[in-house]
Amino acid sequence: MSELNILKLDSSQDDFAAQLDRLLAWESVSDSKVNQIVDEILMKVKAEGDAAVVEYTNRFDRMSVASMAELEMSRERLQQALDGLPAEQRQALETAAERVRTYHERQKGESWQYTEADGTMLGQQVTPMDRVGLYVPGGKASYPSSVLMNAMPAKVAGVGEIIMVVPTPAGELNELVLAAAALAGVDRVFCIGGAQAVAALAYGTETVPKVDKIVGPGNIFVATAKRAVFGAVGIDMIAGPSEILVICDGKTDPDWVAMDLFSQAEHDEDAQSILVCPDADYIDRVEQSIAKLLPTMERESIIEVSLRERAALIKVRDMAEAVEVGNRIAPEHLELSVDNPEELLPQIRHAGAIFMGRYTAEALGDYCAGPNHVLPTSGTARFSSPLGVYDFQKRSSLIYFSADGASEMGKVASVLARGESLTAHARSAEYRIKD
Incomplete structure (x- = not known):
């Protein structure tokens, strides 16, 4: 040295x-060549679905599969990985999972509302996302801890279905990653990676269901793909x-x-x-x-x-x-x-x-x-936070006006709407004003 x-x-x-x-x-911005490759992959997966994902998986991960069915890991296989762990590893994984779950339970947002004197009710309804996608790096750079950190807060939030994607280059499986998926309650696992996996999660294919949000770390192609699909789906961050x-x-x-x-x-x-x-x-x-x-x-x-x-x-x-x-x-x-x-x-x-x-x-x-290890990097801690239960929940505003409340607030809305020359807004509110 x-x-x-x-x-x-x-x-x-x-x-x-x-x-x-x-x-x-x-x-952290990808160069134009990476962007071009990723855009091409995204478009092809969006257009051709499973066939494109299989083609890219065979090409980039040195696989030779004929269909997506060969790339899905059964729940039994995940459980088998967990059951097959050496006792010390299983104990460590279970201890970590329990600590992560316990910490994140405290983050859970609850719905709330209050009622005003005239019977008007205002509030917020907190609901979990229906389905999220979890990207896990594969091969030698495998991190079972990332499976726990990404999946556990989603589970605590009450997400309906968690879809995990993990590349298995040349068929190389990481038993600890599969065991962590079983322990964290992941619902489906596909052995796919790269921009093609992000595209499958973002747009959906015949086999891979479309998700609402994609979380988890990956290489420059994965990060670039996540940035490109943002808007079609939510993402955690570009780390x-x-x-x-x-x-x-x-x-x-x-x-x-x-x-x-x-x-x-x-x-x-x-x-x-x-x-x-x-x-x-x-x-x-x-x-x-x-x-x-x-x-x-x-x-x-x-x-x-x-x-x-x-x-x-x-x-x-x-x-x-x-x-x-x-x-x-x-x-x-x-x-x-x-x-x-x-x-x-x-x-x-x-x-x-x-x-x-x-x-x-x-x-x-x-x-x-216990706290999440998915954290803001590159100075973004100035405006962003660790991954948490709140990342898998949505908030809807609740508004209920009584007749009296609608009459009083209708007068306020009318003045403001006419000030903005939005007559239909004003008249919609004015209909509810009592004589």
Whole structure:
């Protein structure tokens, strides 16, 4: 391994803001070639249905199937995967599933209404979506945790049917993913992936039912397809690379912090790991830990590229400025590796998930803490939230006017409608005004 030079920044530098902007810059928009390929796939699946999905699956996933029937996984097969797990794996999966379910139960929105003095009733009715599609990456990059995180909140919301798609390149199945689908109560599973799977979910085919919303992570073709079908269906988000920001007071074991930075860097070369600390000597010690521990990592080469190209060690004046920098970054994962994280919490405005205290490794959130690990990336925590039960529920406004209420509000509506020159609106309201 060549010497690893991680970018070091200091908030006292004149060009710190510009350097930070360059560090955070991430262009998630697909290039024109990817867009062209995806558009072609979407149009063909929309027009030809199952036949197009089978053709693309055979071509891209090195399969040789004759029909969609061969690509659907039975509920019995999912249960078989769950029953066949080693006891330790099954126990871990069940523990994680229960914690995720329990957490999300608290998010469930309820319908409400109130009645005014004249008998007018106003309110909101909360209903689950009928059917959602869950995209799960396949092959070696398989994440059973993603199945739980996407399917469980949909189940808690009361979604009628969950359709999962997962590519199986060259027929490679991941038993843990299938087991997680059984445990989470997924209704149907199709062994398809890529833009063709997104198209099948968005438009429906003879075999794959059309869904109301598509959730779950995927590669650039999947992300581009999700963006293209938005409007025909809902989507969760267009996710960028994984990120971690550790705000540390300089008292946590530097090996712990180095490994926390690795935990996101090992996802892929574009992942971003940042440490913010007011103690320059401590930053040096973390750098030494990184150099010491990196050769011990299975994904050493991926971590090295990620750290070299997108990581940073940032020196700030004090913890108050560390929080300021954190809010500017608006990270997907934020670790507050300090003595009293509760003191900093009110000042944190933008973060997907906040891991509080030295013992709270981000990795716990990925698997079994309970909160969702599907989080806003690339600074979008400024305006968006983790995936949750609310993403699978719809809200309808309820409006009921009594005769008296309709008469009184009809006068108000009439004035406003005539002010907008919408005479039919005005007269519709005026019909209900009492003499």
